[in-house]
Amino acid sequence: MRVRKKEVIAMLLAGGQGSRLGILTQRLAKPAVPFGGKYRIIDFTLSNCTNSGIDTVGVLTQYQPLTLNHYIGQGSAWDLDRKGGGVSVLPPFVKAQGGQWYKGTANAVYQNIEFIESYEPDYVMVLSGDHIYKMDYSKMLEFHKQKNAAATIAVFEVPWEETFRFGIMNTNAEQRVVEFQEKPKEAKNNLASMGVYVFNWEVLKRALLEDEADPESSNDFGKNIIPKLLEEEYPLYAYAFEGYWKDVGTIYSLWEANMDLLQAVPDLNLYDSEWRIFTPNPSQPAQCIAPGASVRQSLVNEGCLVRGAVDHSVLFPGVHVGEGAVVRNSVIMHNVVIEAGAVVDKAIVGEDTIIERGAYVGAEDGEDWNAVDRNEDGITVLAENLRVPESLRIKTGSVVSSRAHQEFPEDKIS
Amino acid sequence: MMKDVMAIVNLAENEEQIRDLTPHRSLAAVPFGGRYRLIDFVLSNLVHAGIFKVGVMAQHKFRSLVDHVGSGKEWDLDRYRDGLFLLPPGYTADTDMSVAHRGDIDNFYRNSDFLKMSRQEYVVVTGSSMICAIDYTDVVGFHQEKDADITVVYKQTDLAQDSNQRTMLTLDDEGRVTDILVNPRHTDQDCLSMKMYVIKKQLLMDIVDECDSRGGTDFVKDGLIKNLERLRIYGYRFDGYLAKIDSLRSYYKHSMELLSPDVWGELFYNHGVVYTKIKNEGPAKYVDNANVQNSLVANACIIEGTVENSILFRGVRVRRGAVVRNSIVMQKSLIGENVHLNHAILDKGAEITEGKAISGEDTYPVVIHKEAVV
Numbered sequence: 146m147r148v149r150k151k152e153v154i155a156m157l158l159a160g161g162q163g164s165r166l167g168i169l170t171q172r173l174a175k176p177a178v179p180f181g182g183k184y185r186i187i188d189f190t191l192s193n194c195t196n197s198g199i200d201t202v203g204v205l206t207q208y209q210p211l212t213l214n215h216y217i218g219q220g221s222a223w224d225l226d227r228k229g230g231g232v233s234v235l236p237p238f239v240k241a242q243g244g245q246w247y248k249g250t251a252n253a254v255y256q257n258i259e260f261i262e263s264y265e266p267d268y269v270m271v272l273s274g275d276h277i278y279k280m281d282y283s284k285m286l287e288f289h290k291q292k293n294a295a296a297t298i299a300v301f302e303v304p305w306e307e308t309f310r311f312g313i314m315n316t317n318a319e320q321r322v323v324e325f326q327e328k329p330k331e332a333k334n335n336l337a338s339m340g341v342y343v344f345n346w347e348v349l350k351r352a353l354l355e356d357e358a359d360p361e362s363s364n365d366f367g368k369n370i371i372p373k374l375l376e377e378e379y380p381l382y383a384y385a386f387e388g389y390w391k392d393v394g395t396i397y398s399l400w401e402a403n404m405d406l407l408q409a410v411p412d413l414n415l416y417d418s419e420w421r422i423f424t425p426n427p428s429q430p431a432q433c434i435a436p437g438a439s440v441r442q443s444l445v446n447e448g449c450l451v452r453g454a455v456d457h458s459v460l461f462p463g464v465h466v467g468e469g470a471v472v473r474n475s476v477i478m479h480n481v482v483i484e485a486g487a488v489v490d491k492a493i494v495g496e497d498t499i500i501e502r503g504a505y506v507g508a509e510d511g512e513d514w515n516a517v518d519r520n521e522d523g524i525t526v527l528a529e530n531l532r533v534p535e536s537l538r539i540k541t542g543s544v545v546s547s548r549a550h551q552e553f554p555e556d557k558i559s
Numbered sequence: 560m561m562k563d564v565m566a567i568v569n570l571a572e573n574e575e576q577i578r579d580l581t582p583h584r585s586l587a588a589v590p591f592g593g594r595y596r597l598i599d600f601v602l603s604n605l606v607h608a609g610i611f612k613v614g615v616m617a618q619h620k621f622r623s624l625v626d627h628v629g630s631g632k633e634w635d636l637d638r639y640r641d642g643l644f645l646l647p648p649g650y651t652a653d654t655d656m657s658v659a660h661r662g663d664i665d666n667f668y669r670n671s672d673f674l675k676m677s678r679q680e681y682v683v684v685t686g687s688s689m690i691c692a693i694d695y696t697d698v699v700g701f702h703q704e705k706d707a708d709i710t711v712v713y714k715q716t717d718l719a720q721d722s723n724q725r726t727m728l729t730l731d732d733e734g735r736v737t738d739i740l741v742n743p744r745h746t747d748q749d750c751l752s753m754k755m756y757v758i759k760k761q762l763l764m765d766i767v768d769e770c771d772s773r774g775g776t777d778f779v780k781d782g783l784i785k786n787l788e789r790l791r792i793y794g795y796r797f798d799g800y801l802a803k804i805d806s807l808r809s810y811y812k813h814s815m816e817l818l819s820p821d822v823w824g825e826l827f828y829n830h831g832v833v834y835t836k837i838k839n840e841g842p843a844k845y846v847d848n849a850n851v852q853n854s855l856v857a858n859a860c861i862i863e864g865t866v867e868n869s870i871l872f873r874g875v876r877v878r879r880g881a882v883v884r885n886s887i888v889m890q891k892s893l894i895g896e897n898v899h900l901n902h903a904i905l906d907k908g909a910e911i912t913e914g915k916a917i918s919g920e921d922t923y924p925v926v927i928h929k930e931a932v933v
Contacts, residue, residue, distance in 0.1 A: 182842035183858075221632075415841030416859060426837045430827035431593025431857040431870070433820055440851055444842035447594075447858055448827075450820060459842070 149229040151264040153286060155199050156254050157190055158340075159274035160207030160247055165395045167518060168528045168546040169495065173212040176274035179478045179496070180393065181406055181415065181422075182444040182459045185216065187274040188424045191223040191232070196420050197282035199270065201230035203260055205253045207246060210236055222425040235260060249364030255353040266346050271366060273340035277402060277413065278390040279420055280341070285384045289343040295379035296348065298322065298371065299341035301390050311337030312367045314383045322381040325371055336383055338367060339390060348379060389413040396544075397522040400493055403459045403476045407442050427462040427479070437468065453483070467502070475507075478529070487533075491541070495529035503536040511538035518544035561609035564699055565641070565679035565760070567670075568601055568615045569778075570624075571663035572686055573724055576806035579926040580906065584623040587615075587687035589810070590889050590907070592817055592826075592833075593857040593870050596627050597804060598687045599835045600826075602634045607831040608695035610683060612641035614673050616666045618648060633834045646670045662776030667767040674764055682763050684778075685755040690802035690813065692830035693755070698795050702757040707793040709762070709783065711736060712755040714797045719751045721812075724805045726752035726779060728794050736792040739784050741777075752779075753797060762790075800825045811904065811924045814870055814887050818853050840873050848879070864894070872907075885921070903927060 163175025170178060176187035187204075194202050202225060206213050213234070219225075220232030235257050237246050247253035254261075254271060261269060268289070270282060280299070289297040300314050308329060315324040315334045326332060352370050356362050362369045374381055389412040393399040405411055415422060429448025434440060438451045445455065448463040453470035460466075461478045467485035475489050479496040483489055487500045490507035500506060507525040514533075520526060520542045528547040533539065574581045580589050587598040598615070605613055613636060617624060624645075628634075631643030648666060667674075674682070681702075683695055693712070702710040711728060719725045727748040729738035740746065758766075766782040775781025783792060800822055802813035816822050827833055840859030845851065850865040857873040864881035872890040877883055880897035888894065892905045895913040902919035906929040911917065915933055919925030927933060 409846065416861070421839040422841070423839050426839075428832040428834050430823065430833065431855040431872075432843060433818070433823050434851045434854050434856060435820055436853040438852065440845045441849055442847045443845045445845065445856070446842045450823075452820075455845075 149264075151201050151230065151266050153199060153268040153270060153343075154201040154203070154230075154261065154264050154266045155194050155270040155272055155282070156257070156261070157187075157194075157202055157204045157272045157274050158250050158253060159187060159204050159213060160210075160253060161275060162208045163275065163394060166399065167396060168526060168544055169396070169399070169493070170209070171528065171546060172209055174206065174208045174210065175394075177209075177212045177216060178393070178399065179461060180277060180399070181403065181413075182461055183427070183446050184422055184424045186277060186393065187213070187216075188223075188422055189277050189279065190272050190274050191217075191220075191225065192420075192422045193278075193280050193282060194272075195223050195225060195423060197280075199282060200225065200227050201264055202232045203235045203257060204232060204274070205247065205257065206234055206236050207253070210234075216425065218425075223423045230264070233260065249362075249369075250366045251353060251356055251362075251370050252364035254349075255357050255364070258350065258353065261346065261350075269344050269346045269349055271340075271342040271344065275394070276339065276390060276392050278339070278386070279388065279413070279417075279422075280386055280390075282341075282343075285341070285386075286343055288384050289382065292320070292382045293380060294343075294382040295345050296371070296374055297343040297382045297384050299339045299386050300336035300383045301339050301386050303335055303337045305332065305335050308332035308335050308337065312371075313337060316383045320383050320385070322375065322383050325375055327367060327372075336385070338371075339386060340367070341386075342366065342371075343384075348374070396493065396520055396524055396526055400476060400491075400522075400524050404457070404474070406444060406459065407457055429462050435468075438466075453485070461496075490525075491523060492525040492527065494527045495531070495547070497529055498527050498531040498533070500527075500533045501535040501537075504533045505538040506533065507541050508538040509541055511540035511543070513543055514539050515545050516540070516543035517546045520544055561696055561699065562611075563679050564608075564610050564681045564683060564695070564757075565612035565677050566605050566610050566614070566683040566685065567667075567674075568598065568613060569663055569666070569684055569686055569754075570616055570618050570621075571666060572618075572688055573805060576722065576724070576808075577804070577810055579807055579928075580810065580904070581620070583620060583929065585618060585620050586804070588621075588624040588627055589804070590872060591690065591804070591810075591814065593855045593872055595833060595835045596624075597690065598624065598628065599833050600690045600692075601685055601687050602628070602631075602636070603831065603833045604691075604693050604695060605683065605685075606634050606636065606834070608699075610695060611636065611638060612644075612677060612679060614644040614646050614670065616646045616648075616663070616670060618666070621645075621647065627836050629836070633836055635834075644673060646673060663778050664767055664770045664776050664781065667763070667778065668771045671764055671767060674760055677760065680760060682758055682760050683755065684758065684763070688804045689753045689755065690804060690826070691753070691797065691799055692826055693797055693799065694830055695757075698755070699757055701795045702793070705734070705793045706791070708758070708790040709792045710757040710795050711783075711792060712753040712795045712797050713750045714753055714801050715749050716751050716801060717749060718801065718803050719746060719749060721803065721809055722806050726754065728752050730794045734793050734796075736794050737787065739779060739787065741780055741784075750794065751803070753801065757795075799829070807904075807924065807926065808922065811887070815868065815885070817855055817870065818868060823855070838873055849877075878913075886924075906931075909933070 159176040225232040313326040432449040435452040446462040452468040463480040474491045484502040486503045630637040636643035728750040770781045843860040849862040859874040864877040874891040878896040886903040893910040899916040908930040
């Protein structure tokens, strides 16, 4: 495989399940979870690459890769269909001497050393496909070069009381990292690692090889590679990122991050023509707001047909809201049909689900219809491809998976 | 097999009565339906039918058209085998704009190499101003079944009465075309030609050659009408929704028809989605006191005011207190605070400053030109 030398390439970690998202990641990896009315989480990282001028990206997939593979395709939605580069989806593979699953984030990159070497890069960025943020990686790379760093870690100021959830970087006045604390009980700083790294490839390669040889290692960037480089006294620097950054790792944070977009001036600007968020286009017509409809404080997308009331909600492309139906404080994913008179209150509804006439999703007095779990924050979650029968009332906080639905014969439901 | 069918989109179209919207673009590039240009509908119909070799015969003012269709990527027409071909008028040292614009036969003639080099046996010839969701596989099937030389698509409709830019057909009981009238002042006919044809490539080239060598300039008048007896010309009846856009009035009328969810559903979903150039815009945003009724809204609009019976293209801003009624507002226009708009068409990037009131009539909408500031 002969390709052109690249100064920098990116390795995007997209193999995580995101198990705290429960049924939303039963069939797809966390980076493929829909967000913000028309995106999937990974769009933000891929768009960052494109907007930062990084044209070679390896996407490391493992957990439920079907949706993600199909979604990324040849990368044309993000302008990553490039000659001598572009996007490559990299699942674990079998070699002459066996082969194995990705054991950890560092191992995933280790297993693709051959891919990286083919571009002879000076620098390798390691990115996470799990976060919502807009960041110019080229500025971070500039910083990295300016500091003569071996590795640079992007950090984000978090509230002191939340430091225990993050990997914390303690820095000196020159932003050099002097200590790393993984999820500390008592943090010495409040700069959290965003899981965004720039490495000198020579340094990273050696570290990956040594890490792989260590049977005690869990082959993880945060737990092993960064502490190892620190111990070996490599110059590690922290690059402070300011702006919106969010890990939508739980049902509540996913719902909340969507609701954040409904503020008058949200922290995450989706309308910056200089920093577009690219996503495969659904090719749907302009949304149709029928007579008698009302839409307030909401984000609505192409192909939506609204005859009822939508209040403080996010509607993905192709959602139909019937006459007299009410959608409130909810996130409604692609092509959901909410029939006449139905109510959806404080819910996340998965793609292609149909809520029949007069049903009520998120009712205080409702029943635990096929619920596999309960959400403590009172958000009702319906998986994809469900059919909620006419006039059924689903109790607030029910988490309904599509698997439970499939175990029911079709004729018993409708 | 549809791989044996190619298409020519003939943009020799009369723009006289819609000149308010075409000072700097061709009719095919006129924005329509909140996020489309007229040509999107014909290109989408063609690719949905499996026709992947499409030549677009541009006439003039084609910068915005070229910008819009680009390589044809959005229509899946960026291909190694076949694909999209823009065929600009063939200017040479001895021609200029006005001479080049002397009829569509001239355009066909100058592009006869394109036809000759194509391996397809059949050609669909269509314009861009008849907006519908039509299945060309059915039209081609009809053509073969009738063993026709030429098939003309028509619709039985009173749309013919909207303007005298109309080509009317008379058909016999077998569906054979016995008479064609181009732009008659008066007509009792209701078979309106949709200016879409199926013809064998070789026959098309023969007709073009014959017309050109005998001084003919017009495909219908010189190529078809003069050959009504010699050639088996059949009419294919189309029964779906049709918008015939050739005047400001018809543009406004048909735009407003899209507000009916039935028309919206038929045009945009019944025969596959309509492709267009992608802008990667964010969702449309409705703030807390937005009031939107009976309207089409495209992505990236930010609505803080009232919008009724209107069409907003991508990226339109409607500020607080503004009231937009019965209007069409094109891409990236800005409606300032407390502005009142009624029966208005705002071309791209227009700005109406705070407090202004602009009002036209149902039968005569007022047009605010591209990037104008009022």
